[in-house]
Amino acid sequence: MLTGKQKSFLRSKAHHLDPIFQVGKSGVNENMIKQIADALEARELFKVSILQNCEEDKSVVAEQLAEGTGADIVQIIGNTIVLYKESVEKKTIKLP
Structure with missing residues (x-):
């Protein structure tokens, strides 16, 4: 669980990033979760965009x-989610 200070730090780091993944009409599936997990291991922090035609609520996604x-x-x-997971092998972000 992240503290408020850590979330603020990560928000500032993520500000300039562009969304890597998009969640569309089909919603979240196992393949997407596996790809996002692999990307989190490589990058630690990134954005996911939710398209207009996504039928699920953004908080549920x-x-x-x-x-x-x-x-x-x-x-x-908005329709953007920022996710963070500490990498096991490629740790680059030092949390305050």
Whole structure:
């Protein structure tokens, strides 16, 4: 679980990032969760965009992704979710 200070730090790091994944009409599936988990191991922090045609609520999508990958939700702003998970091998972000 992240503290408020850590979330603020990660939000500032994620500000300039572009979304890597998009959740569309089909919603969240096992293949998407596996790809996001692999990307989290490589990058630790990134954004996921939720498309207009996604039928599920953005908070539900964020919870599904966080539970499936073991990541923390840093922020949900608009249709964008920021996820963070500490990498085992490629640790680059030092939390305050």
